[in-house]
Amino acid sequence: MKQQQLRTLLLSMLCAIALSPAWAQEKVTLSGTIKDGSTGEDLIGAAVVIPSMPGTGAITNVYGFYSLTLPAGQYTVRYQYVGYEAQELEVDLTSDKRLAIELNPSIEQLEEVVVTSERLDQNVTSVDMGLTKLDPAQVANIPVLFGEQDIFKTIQLLPGIQSAGEGGSGFFVRGGSADQNLILIDEANVYNASHLLGFFSVFNSDAIRDLQIYKGLMPAQYGGRLSSVLDVKMKEGNNKEFGAQGGVGLISSRLTVEGPIVKDRASFMASGRRTYADLFIPLANNDDLDGTQLFFYDLNMKANALINENNRVYLSGYFGRDVFAFAENFGFNWGNATGTARWNTVINDKLFLNSSAIFTNYDYEIGFGDLLTISSGLQDWQLKEDFFWYPNENNTVQFGFTGIHHTFRPTTLAAPEGGPFNDSDATDRFALETAAYVQNDQKIGTKLSVRYGLRVSNFNSIGPATYYTYDGGVIADSVVLGDNEIGNPYWGLEPRLGFSYLLSPTQSIKGSYNRTYQYLHLLSSSTSANPTDVWIPSSPTVKPQIANQYSVGYFQNFDNNKYETSVELYYKDMANQIDYSNGANLFGADDIESLIAFGRGWSYGAEFLVRKNVGDFTGWVSYTLSKTMRQFDEINEGNPYPARQDRRHDIAIVGSYQLTPNINISGNWVYFTGNAVTFPSGKYVVNGQIVNYYTERNGYRMPDYHRLDLGLTWITRKTERFEGSWNFSCYNVYGRQNAYTITFEESETNPGETEAVQLSLFRWVPSVAYNFKF
Numbered sequence: 001m002k003q004q005q006l007r008t009l010l011l012s013m014l015c016a017i018a019l020s021p022a023w024a025q026e027k028v029t030l031s032g033t034i035k036d037g038s039t040g041e042d043l044i045g046a047a048v049v050i051p052s053m054p055g056t057g058a059i060t061n062v063y064g065f066y067s068l069t070l071p072a073g074q075y076t077v078r079y080q081y082v083g084y085e086a087q088e089l090e091v092d093l094t095s096d097k098r099l100a101i102e103l104n105p106s107i108e109q110l111e112e113v114v115v116t117s118e119r120l121d122q123n124v125t126s127v128d129m130g131l132t133k134l135d136p137a138q139v140a141n142i143p144v145l146f147g148e149q150d151i152f153k154t155i156q157l158l159p160g161i162q163s164a165g166e167g168g169s170g171f172f173v174r175g176g177s178a179d180q181n182l183i184l185i186d187e188a189n190v191y192n193a194s195h196l197l198g199f200f201s202v203f204n205s206d207a208i209r210d211l212q213i214y215k216g217l218m219p220a221q222y223g224g225r226l227s228s229v230l231d232v233k234m235k236e237g238n239n240k241e242f243g244a245q246g247g248v249g250l251i252s253s254r255l256t257v258e259g260p261i262v263k264d265r266a267s268f269m270a271s272g273r274r275t276y277a278d279l280f281i282p283l284a285n286n287d288d289l290d291g292t293q294l295f296f297y298d299l300n301m302k303a304n305a306l307i308n309e310n311n312r313v314y315l316s317g318y319f320g321r322d323v324f325a326f327a328e329n330f331g332f333n334w335g336n337a338t339g340t341a342r343w344n345t346v347i348n349d350k351l352f353l354n355s356s357a358i359f360t361n362y363d364y365e366i367g368f369g370d371l372l373t374i375s376s377g378l379q380d381w382q383l384k385e386d387f388f389w390y391p392n393e394n395n396t397v398q399f400g401f402t403g404i405h406h407t408f409r410p411t412t413l414a415a416p417e418g419g420p421f422n423d424s425d426a427t428d429r430f431a432l433e434t435a436a437y438v439q440n441d442q443k444i445g446t447k448l449s450v451r452y453g454l455r456v457s458n459f460n461s462i463g464p465a466t467y468y469t470y471d472g473g474v475i476a477d478s479v480v481l482g483d484n485e486i487g488n489p490y491w492g493l494e495p496r497l498g499f500s501y502l503l504s505p506t507q508s509i510k511g512s513y514n515r516t517y518q519y520l521h522l523l524s525s526s527t528s529a530n531p532t533d534v535w536i537p538s539s540p541t542v543k544p545q546i547a548n549q550y551s552v553g554y555f556q557n558f559d560n561n562k563y564e565t566s567v568e569l570y571y572k573d574m575a576n577q578i579d580y581s582n583g584a585n586l587f588g589a590d591d592i593e594s595l596i597a598f599g600r601g602w603s604y605g606a607e608f609l610v611r612k613n614v615g616d617f618t619g620w621v622s623y624t625l626s627k628t629m630r631q632f633d634e635i636n637e638g639n640p641y642p643a644r645q646d647r648r649h650d651i652a653i654v655g656s657y658q659l660t661p662n663i664n665i666s667g668n669w670v671y672f673t674g675n676a677v678t679f680p681s682g683k684y685v686v687n688g689q690i691v692n693y694y695t696e697r698n699g700y701r702m703p704d705y706h707r708l709d710l711g712l713t714w715i716t717r718k719t720e721r722f723e724g725s726w727n728f729s730c731y732n733v734y735g736r737q738n739a740y741t742i743t744f745e746e747s748e749t750n751p752g753e754t755e756a757v758q759l760s761l762f763r764w765v766p767s768v769a770y771n772f773k774f
Contacts, residue, residue, distance in 0.1 A: 027392065029096045029349040031067040034060050034079060037102035039703065040239035043132070044210050046081040046103065055446045056393055062233070063344050065352045067390035079103060096349045098309070104185040110513075123564050124508045124555045127441060127451045127500045130174075130568060132158055132214020136205040141656050141666040143711030143729035146251045146767050151211055152193070152201035154232070157652040157668060159607035159622040160215050160568075162645060166705075166740050166761050169194045169201035172645040173215045174549070174572055175603020175628035176227025179522030179533075185232045186302070186316045188338035189224075191362040191378055191535065194298040195322055196275075202320045202336060206245055206256040206272035207300035209235040216458060216551050216568065217498040217512035220453035221386060221398060226518045226547035226574060234302050234316055237267035239406030249769035251275055253608075266305035273298045283504040293331075296322040314342040325367075334364035350390045358382040363409070377409040378535050398453075399438040405462075406520070408537055410592075419689060430462035431537045432486070433519055439496060447502040455494040459519040459538055460486045467539045473581075473594045479540055490544050492517035507556040518545040521578050523592065534592065541593045542566040564611040574601040581634055599632030601643060618653035626650070636697040642676035644698060649673045663713040680744055681753060690754075692744065703739050703758075709730040722774040731765040738762075 013329055034046040042064025045405025050068075051058040058068040074093050080086040084103040091097065122128075136151055146154045152169040157160050163172030170178045183190045186205070194203050210233040214222065214667070222229045235258065242259030256271035274297040282479060302316035322334030339359040346352055363377030386400040410426035439453025461467065463481030467488060481487045498512035519538045538544045553568035582598045612618050628646040635641070656666040679700040680692035711729035718724075732738075737760040747753040 004446045005141075026072065027069045028072050028093050029067060029069045029390070030077065030091065030093055030099065031065070031096075031346075031349040031390075032099040033064045033100060034066065034101045034103060034546035035064060035316045036084075037104040037241065038238075039236075039268065040102075041209060041236045043081050043084070043103065044233070046079065046084075049078040049080065050075055051078055052076060055443070058390070058393070058396075061352065061388050063352070063354055065344075065346065065388065067350055067352070067388075067545070069350070069390065069392045098349065100309075121506070121557055121561050123566065124506060124557055125449075125500065125502065127449050127498045127508050127510065127512075128214075128217060129139055129498060129512045129551055129553055130160065130214060130570075132213050134211045134213075136208045136211065140205070141664050141711060141713050141727075142654060142668060143666060143709040143731065146199075146249070146731070146765065148200060148249060148251060148767075149205040150201050151203055151205060151208065151232075153332075154598060155211075155213055157620075157622065157654050157670065158213075159609050159650075159652075160570075160605070161213070161228075162624075162647060162650055162672065163670075164645075165198065166738055173228035174570055174605070175601070175626065175643065176547075176572075176574070177643075177644065177645065180225050180227035180518060180545070180547075181536075182222060182229045183232075184230065185318050185338060186234050186314075186340040187342070187356050187384065188318070188340050188358045188382075189360045189380060190318075190336055190338065191360070192334065192336060192533075193372045195298075195320070200296070202255055202298060202318070203232060204271055204273045204298045204300060205257075206247075206254055206273075207234055207269065207298075209233045210463045216514075216549070216570065217451065218396070218496060218514050218516065219398070219451075220496045221400060223435050223437075223455050223457055223494060223516060224518060225434070225518070226516045226545055227572075234300055234318075235269045235271075236304050237269035237302060239264055239267035243774060245771070245773035247771040248580075250767055251277070252338040258628050261303065261305070264306075266303070268303040269301070271298075271300040291325065293323050293325040294379075296320065310346040312344045314340070314344070316340045316342075329369050331367040332365075335362070337361045349456045352388040354384075354386045356382070356384040357387075358384065373414045374411060375414070376411040376534060377407070379400070379407040381405045394443045396441045397439070399436075401436040402434065404433040406433060406537060408535060411534060427465065429465050429537060431519075431632040432460045432462055434458045449500045451496065451498040455492075455496065457494060457517050457519075459490045459492075459544065461488040461537065461539065462486055467541070468591070468593065469540050470594045475591075475594075488538070488540055490517075490519065490538055492544065492546070506558070506561075507554070509552070509554055511552045513548070513550050516547045516549075518547075521545065523578070523580070523596065536592065539593065542578070543598070544595065545577060546575040548573050553718045562612060562614050564609070564613065566607075568607045569605075570607070572602065572603040574603075577601045577632075579630065579632055581636060596636040597632045599630060599635070601628070601630045603628040603643075616658040617655065619653075621654075622650075624650040639696075641697045641699070644675055644677070646676045646698075647673045662718070664713045665711070666713070667710045669706070669708045671704065671706040672741070674704050676700070678704050679742070679743075690746070702742065705738045707736050707738065708734055722772070724770070724772045727767075727769045727771060729767045732762055732768070733764070735763045 034043045036043055044062050046060045047057055048066050048068055058066045060066045075091050075093055076088055077091050078086055078088045079101045081103055085106045139154045140149055142154055144150050156163040156171050160174050162172040164178055173181060183193045212231045214229040218229060237258040239260045244257045246255035252273055252275040254273040258269040260267050275295045278294045298320040300318050304314040306312050317339045319337050321332045325331040341357045343355045360380040366374040382404040384402040389397040408429040412426050413424035415423055435457040436454055437455040441451050443449050463485040464483050465481050467479045468475045494515045496514045499509045500508050502508045521536050523534045531727055549572040551568055551570040555566045557564050577599050579597050581595055605624055608623045611620035628643040629640045630643045631640040651671045654668040658664050676698035677700050681695040682693040683690050684693055709731050710733050713727050714726055715725040739758045740761045741759045743757050744754050745757050747755045
């Protein structure tokens with residue numbers, strides 16, 4: 001049945017392309033690449049426009065390639081990209097032609113744009129919904145905790161994206177949990193994207209070239225997560241000249257170097273960041289602190305080489321780690337490592353191929369001196385092929401396939417013989433996740449654009465392994481797989497549909513539907529910190545999570561695209577959701593699947609955005625009104641309850657003002673409803689011990705959260721070859737004591753009475769950093 005549905009969809013797509021009016025006469029193709037003239041890096045989403053044919057044009061793909069098929073003739077072709085000087089060329093298009101274009105940055109425009117897409121009206125004209133693109137250089141002035149540039153904290157200021165906690169880099173998207181976000185760096189999956197228990201993300205902004213986050217219509221090439229895709233591209237390296245940039249702050253320092261290996265043909269980029277709190281520990285002159293470590297580091301590296309006009313190769317990697325150790329009594333470290341090898345091939349003027357081989361590893365280790373060591377991890381090997389086919393000016397087809405081999409290393413306890421602990425040697429588990437997809441972006445007339453596609457995914461367990469099914473927490477049956485035997489198959493059909501209809505040149509309505517499957521699941525213990533959360537695969541007991549999302553929106557720009565406004569409504573239902581059973585402690589459990597509860601979830605809301613893109617003053621106001629619920633038979637007596645990330649109201653106001661050519665002031669104010677939380681409803685005494693009594697799950701609320709952050713950037717020196725600047729910022733300017741946790745303890749002044757104790761983390765956090773570039 002699934003094969004028949006797939007064949008039907010493919011035939012329908014081919015018929016739609018074949019019946020397009022673009023086939024009515026002989027055509028020729030203009031193709032090529034568009035790059036940054038100052039660095040040689042590809043420009044993603046640059047526009048190719050034919051002014052004499054309104055509505056006709058092309059957009060470069062994520063690798064900087066474009067293809068546009070037109071009737072033979074003489075054309076004025078305009079190449080443009082926001083923040084760059086446009087170029088117009090007279091092209092005699094009597095046969096297929098390939099042009100490599102370089103656009104030079106426009107300093108005046110670059111300073112004005114804050115959050116941008118490839119064209120100032122792209123938010124209105126494109127089919128994309130719930131998509132935001134950020135350039136790290138253009139949001140550098142937004143004040144954040146400790147003064148550290150962090151793209152994760154910036155996206156939390158956008159509608160539909162919520163902060164996971166005070167100062168943290170984790171985020172929730174449209175009611176989904178944190179593990180339902182697919183986070184990629186140069187196409188490699190990052191399983192734990194935070195440092196310092198969540199207060200920093202793993203992404204060093206100096207190494208990032210481009211960032212896109214999808215929370216609505218998800219393109220068919222993406223899969224494996226329910227709620228969002230955060231696709232981060234590293235810089236490729238300047239192939240024109242050598243350069244460096246960096247900064248020194250209160251918490252960390254960073255340095256990025258880049259330059260040509262062979263001018264105009266090959267380049268490299270290397271970027272490092274490290275905190276240095278541990279370097280000051282010897283100044284305490286305390287022998288008890290000998291051997292104490294407290295730091296994290298990131299290292300991003302990338303190189304690329306142009307083999308010929310049709311072939312280019314890339315090699316990139318990310319390596320990051322957190323290390324915390326108190327003398328020799330306790331140690332805790334965790335980190336990610338990724339590697340990506342890519343080969344771009346222009347097969348012909350209408351067909352482009354990207355081939356990728358990808359490696360990902362995440363692991364953690366906790367040591368308690370000589371008593372006990374706890375470790376776990378996850379490793380992936382992936383192959384991926386992505387094709388881009390441009391049959392005519394009205395259709396852009398993407399198709400491809402991917403395969404991922406997963407290795408799950410469960411929590412393992414290692415202890416010496418004769419000690420108080422016993423070894424727990426859990427067996428690794430293996431799985432194979434594959435997918436194939438096809439998608440077409442089609443223009444129908446001058447007002448209607450549609451996107452339709454299908455992703456077919458498959459997940460299989462690989463032996464040796466034994467999988468159990470449970471009835472009431474007790475083993476009911478088992479499935480045994482031999483060495484390299486494949487079993488427990490799951491299939492998923494994931495349609496992706498969207499449209500955009502222009503009501504006028506400045507306003508449009510859009511709609512979309514997509515289904516997503518998630519075969520990997522994050523189990524978060526009620527007593528453990530984020531780095532020790534456990535990823536597990538789908539199994540006979542743990543079914544794949546499934547989400548269906550429906551959204552509609554209205555988009556309008558004003559004053560020649562200086563102002564953008566949008567309203568998006570969405571509804572998302574989620575099946576096979578996972579939560580821990582009442583009283584469960586997942587950490588170190590051998591039969592972890594017996595402690596899990598399964599249920600459903602749903603979320604709906606409205607997202608409002610008003611944004612000013614150009615001028616001395618730029619910024620945006622976002623507001624999200626939403627509700628997120630969960631329902632499990634084993635939890636809350638089977639009644640629906642608010643998810644932890646359920647927030648009725650979420651507001652962000654962001655502004656940046658260029659006071660003088662060398663001074664920029666910025667600020668942001670955020671407010672959101674407190675998270676849903678489970679508090680005790682009463683207490684009772686058992687054998688002289690006070691025991692809290694709990695009723696409904698997440699039946700209470702943390703206090704509402706709000707704060708104001710301010711920042712100032714002062715360029716103290718700027719020449720043709722060097723720029724130096726100071727950044728001053730203050731997090732939580734008016735000192736709001738926002739609740740991080742609330743616990744219930746016996747009152748010291750009134751024994752026998754219980755009182756709520758609030759812990760607040762950050763109050764008046766000033767920061768200063770010096771940044772340089774040459």
